[in-house]
Amino acid sequence: MGAQATPTENTIPLRRADFATLAxxxxxxxxxxxxxxFYNGRGELYEVLTYADLRDQAIVLAHRLAGLDLPRESRVAxxxxxxxxxxxFFFACQYAGLVPVPLPIxxxxxxxxxxVRQLRTMLQSCxxxxxxxxxxxxxxxxxxxxxxxxxxxxxxxxFERLAPAETALRPLQSDELAYLQYTSGSTRFxxxxxxxxxxxxxxxxxxxxxxxxxxxGDRAVSxxxxxxxxxxxxxxxxxVASQVSADYLGTREFAMRPRQWLALMSKNKxxxxxxxxxxxxxxxxxxxxxxxxxxxxxxxxVAGVGAEMIRTESLRGFARALAPAGFRxxxxxxxxxxxxxxxxxxxxxxxxxxxxxxxxxxxxxxKGEAAPVEDPDQPFNEFVDCGRLxxxxxxxxxxxEGNEVxxxxxxxxxxxxxxxxxxxxxxxxxxxxxxxSDGWLNTGDLGYFVxxxxxxxxxxxxxxxxxxxNIWPQDLEYLAHQxxxxxxxxxxxxxxxxxxxxxxxxxxxxxRETDEAKRADLKKRIRSRVQSEIGVDCIVELVPLxxxxxxxxxxxxxxxxxxxxxxxxxxxxxESRGRRAAV
Amino acid sequence: MKTYQDILNELLETIRPLAPxxxxxxxxxxxxxxxGLDSMKVMxxxxxxxxxxxxxxPINVLPDVRTVxxxxxxxxxxLGER
Numbered sequence: 001m002g003a004q005a006t007p008t009e010n011t012i013p014l015r016r017a018d019f020a021t022l023a024x025x026x027x028x029x030x031x032x033x034x035x036x037x038f039y040n041g042r043g044e045l046y047e048v049l050t051y052a053d054l055r056d057q058a059i060v061l062a063h064r065l066a067g068l069d070l071p072r073e074s075r076v077a078x079x080x081x082x083x084x085x086x087x088x089f090f091f092a093c094q095y096a097g098l099v100p101v102p103l104p105i106x107x108x109x110x111x112x113x114x115x116v117r118q119l120r121t122m123l124q125s126c127x128x129x130x131x132x133x134x135x136x137x138x139x140x141x142x143x144x145x146x147x148x149x150x151x152x153x154x155x156x157x158x159f160e161r162l163a164p165a166e167t168a169l170r171p172l173q174s175d176e177l178a179y180l181q182y183t184s185g186s187t188r189f190x191x192x193x194x195x196x197x198x199x200x201x202x203x204x205x206x207x208x209x210x211x212x213x214x215x216x217g218d219r220a221v222s223x224x225x226x227x228x229x230x231x232x233x234x235x236x237x238x239x240v241a242s243q244v245s246a247d248y249l250g251t252r253e254f255a256m257r258p259r260q261w262l263a264l265m266s267k268n269k270x271x272x273x274x275x276x277x278x279x280x281x282x283x284x285x286x287x288x289x290x291x292x293x294x295x296x297x298x299x300x301x302v303a304g305v306g307a308e309m310i311r312t313e314s315l316r317g318f319a320r321a322l323a324p325a326g327f328r329x330x331x332x333x334x335x336x337x338x339x340x341x342x343x344x345x346x347x348x349x350x351x352x353x354x355x356x357x358x359x360x361x362x363x364x365x366x367k368g369e370a371a372p373v374e375d376p377d378q379p380f381n382e383f384v385d386c387g388r389l390x391x392x393x394x395x396x397x398x399x400x401e402g403n404e405v406x407x408x409x410x411x412x413x414x415x416x417x418x419x420x421x422x423x424x425x426x427x428x429x430x431x432x433x434x435x436x437s438d439g440w441l442n443t444g445d446l447g448y449f450v451x452x453x454x455x456x457x458x459x460x461x462x463x464x465x466x467x468x469x470n471i472w473p474q475d476l477e478y479l480a481h482q483x484x485x486x487x488x489x490x491x492x493x494x495x496x497x498x499x500x501x502x503x504x505x506x507x508x509x510x511x512r513e514t515d516e517a518k519r520a521d522l523k524k525r526i527r528s529r530v531q532s533e534i535g536v537d538c539i540v541e542l543v544p545l546x547x548x549x550x551x552x553x554x555x556x557x558x559x560x561x562x563x564x565x566x567x568x569x570x571x572x573x574x575e576s577r578g579r580r581a582a583v
Numbered sequence: 584m585k586t587y588q589d590i591l592n593e594l595l596e597t598i599r600p601l602a603p604x605x606x607x608x609x610x611x612x613x614x615x616x617x618x619g620l621d622s623m624k625v626m627x628x629x630x631x632x633x634x635x636x637x638x639x640x641p642i643n644v645l646p647d648v649r650t651v652x653x654x655x656x657x658x659x660x661x662l663g664e665r
Contacts, residue, residue, distance in 0.1 A: 041630075041639070081642070105642065109614055109625055110649035136643035252642050255626040256633075282623065 003048045005268060006035035006245045008219045016208035017241035021197045022178055023094040023171035025204075025241040030055035034245040036236075038084060041253035043263050049084045051240060057088050059169065062095035066165035068151055070129045072097045073177055077128035077153075079119075079137045080227035081105050082250040085156040087226075087236065089132050090179075095171045101126045101180040101192065102227040105137065107252060107554075112140075119144035122182050122190050126425060132156060174198040180425050183229050183339040192425035193339045200233065203342035203419040204241045206390035207234065211335065211347035212272060212302050214238075220246040221270040223254035223261055223279075230307055233343035234274055244272075258283040259291075262325070266296040274304030281314040281488070284321050298326030302350070306335045309456065309474055310384040312354045314488075329353050336386040336456055340434070340441055341393075342419045346454050348387035355385040357455055365471065368399075368410040370448045370455065379533070381475070383455040386447075393417035396440065397449060407450055410457055413443045462558045464495035464503050466536050471495070471505060473558055476538060479529045480509050485522055492548055493538075494562040505530075505538040508561055510545050541565070585662060590636070591655040597631050598651065610652035638662060 012032040019025040035050030049057075065076070076093050080086050080102035093100040103122055106115035123131070123145055131153035133141035138155050145153060152162070172178065178200045180192040208214045220239050224231030231251075239246040247264055254261055261283055265273060280303075305315060319329035330353040337344040348355065359370040361379040373380040389395055396404055397411035405411040416439045423431035434442045447456040457472065464471040473493035480491035490510045495503030507526060513519050523540040530538045549560035585593075595608055602608065602618040612618060614625060629640055632654070638661045648654050 041633075106646045107642075109645055110647070112646040115646055136641055140643070140646070250642070252626070255623065256630040 003045055005037040005045055005247065006048060006050055007033055008217060008245055008269070010034050010216065010243055012243065014214065014216050014243060016214055017201065017204035017238070019201060019241060020174045021094070021172060021201065022091070022237065022241070025201075025237075026051060026055050026058070026091055026094070029240055029243040032243050034243050036084075036087065036239070036246045036248060038082070039247060039249050039253075039260070039264060041250065041257050041260065043260050043267070047084050049087065051243065054087060054091060054240075058091035059095055060164075061088055061092035061159065062169050063164035064159055064162035065092055065096040065098060065130065066167070066169060067163045068130070069165070070098065070151065072170075073099050073172075074129040075099050075101050075126045075180065077101045077103055077123060077126060077131040077150075079103050079105060079131075079133040079141060080225065080232075081134045081137065082223075082226055082248050083134055085132075085134060089156070090236075093172075094178075095169045097170050097172055097176070098130070099172075099177045099180060101128060101182070102232060103182065104225070104227045106140075107255070116140055116143045118190075120148075122192075123148055123150075125182075125190050126180055126192050132159070172197055174201070177422075179232075181229060181232070181339045182227070191427060191430055194422040194425050195342055196422055199419055199421065200237065200342050201241070202392060202417075203233065203344055203390070204238055206392065206419065207238050207344050207347075208242045210390055211344055212238075212304075212333070213350060214242045214244060218242075218244050218272055219268055219270045220244055220272045221249070221261065221264050221268070222246060222273060223249040223251055224274065225251045228307075229337070229339040229343045230274055234304070254279070255282070258286050262295045262297065262322070265300055266325070269296070269299040271299050272302040272304070273300065274302075274306065276307040277305055277310055277315055278488075280305070280318040284314065284318045287321055292322050293324040295322065295325035297322055300327060300331050302333050303327075303331040304333045304335055306337060309458065310334055310354070310386075311478070312356060312382065312384060315354060334384050334386050336454060338443060338445075340421045340443070341415060341417075342421070344390060344419075345393060345415060346387045346389055348385055352385070352387075356382045357385065357450065358382050364410070370408045370410065370450075370457075381457075381472070383457055386454045386456055388452045389454070390417075390419070392419065395449065395454070397447065405448075408448055410446055410448050413445045413447050413454075413456075414440045415443060416440045462494065464493065464505055466495070466503050466505060471503075471534060471536060475534060476505065476507050476530055479533055480507055480526050480540075482529070483522060483525060485511050485513055486526075489556060490545075490548070492556055492558050492561040494558045494565070496562060496566055505536050506562075506565055507538050507540050508543055508548065508565065509540060510543050510548055512545055513542075585659070587655060587659045590658050590662070591652065593635065594632065594651060594655050594658070597635055598628060601628055601631075608651070610650065610655070612651050613649050614651065614654070632658065636662065 010032040029051035038047040040046050076098045078089050078100055090100045129151045131150050135155040174197045178195050178197045182190050182192055222235035226232050247268055330351045332353045334348045336346045358373045358380040360373050361381050363369050363371040394416045396414040399405050399411045420441050446458045462473050476493035477491040480486050481488050493507045526540045549557045551557045644657050
């Protein structure tokens with residue numbers, strides 16, 4: 001102990017990510033006194049890594065990696081625990097002309113087999129020449145890599161045995177890859193998003209100059225995993241490329257002790273942190289009565305929110321609960337992005353907070369248009385203003401026939417610009433499905449624009465269409481979540497093909513209740529709420545806890561739930577359902 | 584020095600309030616499967632366990648912990664290594 005965290009103030013002029021490559025960005029950051037700091041679950045600082053030391057150590061390691069004499073842009077798989085070693089290896093790759101591939105760590109109990117399978121599929125996809133796992137994960141890596149052709153793998157210490165190359169290092173150049181990212185795609189068919197140096201630098205500059213508008217005095221805190229786009233690009237690379245000190249807390253440590261996030265923000269007077277809405281909610285739920293005033297969140301100017309559809313309720317609750325700590329609701333910064341665009345696509349204006357657009361539910365369902373509600377008693381849907389495109393992005397919103405739609409009409413979001421990926425690694429077929437030859441990325445996300453503002457309404461593939469009406473699964477799930485027995489994340493809604501070409505609406509809800517009468521009552525309540533609020537009949541099915549399917553990145557998967565449902569139900573019984581629908 | 588049985592007993596006491604619906608709670612009870620703890624409740628439980636036993640449970644043991652007994656054995660190992 002006794003180590004001092006790196007200071008917030010720097011000795012060199014702030015440069016907002018205006019570099020050609022990540023290696024150049026670190027070269028510059030190393031001239032100052034800022035860096036990154038690692039905290040354990042009890043809030044104790046256990047390692048300080050200034051950007052100067054990071055550069056020195058990454059270069060030493062790069063010489064060892066270069067000694068293996070691998071072709072340029074060979075992949076280096078890194079099990080991405082929140083550790084200084086991960087960052088050292090990530091930048092060693094940059095200097096050695098190799099491409100880092102951050103891979104996940106397991107959080108679930110009893111997930112040994114599933115994790116090893118997932119890891120193996122990813123290793124088979126990116127075909128690394130080198131793989132590194134933290135000491136305590138080497139056994140998993142060894143299992144996953146069995147029989148695969150990997151030149152060198154092991155724990156960080158094992159790399160000290162490598163003989164350093166005598167030749168000069170040739171860092172990755174701006175037209176070469178910066179990293180591969182496995183965020184989207186299913187467990188069985190992972191997709192490695194290819195991001196070039198120029199691509200990620202464009203996005204980092206956008207974030208630093210226009211999204212967050214970094215300035216001297218800024219300091220970041222993050223508990224987001226380094227294998228996720230927001231954790232990696234937003235909270236690891238952005239700080240390095242802008243010479244901002246960053247304080248890291250492990251993701252599991254956050255999940256165990258979410259209040260440590262607030263403690264760390266308070267302690268170092270941090271100004272910037274990001275998270276999914278769920279993270280804010282978890283934090284608020286664990287807050288103890290009267291405790292809020294013990295924190296000092298008055299310096300927190302950017303509380304980024306992204307990665308999930310944004311519902312304002314829990315965020316507003318967080319802001320209210322932490323007002324005694326000096327947290328301001330205007331600090332919320334809604335944003336939209338995805339790994340396929342490096343990270344960020346839009347940001348709301350700073351200090352705007354959560355601005356919502358209330359649109360007529362009936363018009364939305366029947367015409368797919370976002371018409372502002374005039375009568376406050378009219379049923380409405382609320383969408384959050386996700387802000388403006390970062391410079392360089394072009395946006396097209398297309399209807400089902402591929403025609404561009406006008407303002408306030410829902411369509412599929414297509415993007416083009418210098419932050420967009422080059423494709424999925426060695427997967428031309430999947431790439432051509434989402435990326436057109438003239439550079440347009442089909443995000444699959446649904447939304448609409450008003451002036452220069454983008455509003456996200458859902459995922460295209462999840463849309464339920466009943467008798468020509470568009471039904472948003474989030475709305476059905478939301479109604480289920482409002483029942484006392486059901487918690488956020490316990491319900492999934494989707495459509496299944498009905499006999500007349502229209503969808504049958506299904507809500508699968510996980511719950512622990514075993515009493516038959518109580519179960520029947522819960523189903524009845526949900527169904528009647530859906531009927532009265534949305535105006536469609538829906539089949540409610542109760543399933544045991546933890547049985548809702550998830551994607552590889554841990555998000556609940558409506559499409560998998562839909563497939564499971566179709567597979568497990570005999571559709572010859574459709575008639576009885578038809579009768580029920582007519583009630 | 585605590586025995587495995589001591590640790591198991593204390594662990595059962597720690598878990599009981601978090602799983603009020605569990606009618607029988609034994610060494611073989613699965614934390615997620617039988618008790619229906621979701622991943623966030625598991626994290627909450629681990630925090631209580633760490634505080635109670637004054638240990639730090641490494642993240643890499645989680646994939647191999649399924650039952651109450653698995654967790655008790657891990658804690659026993661960690662305490663024994665001191």
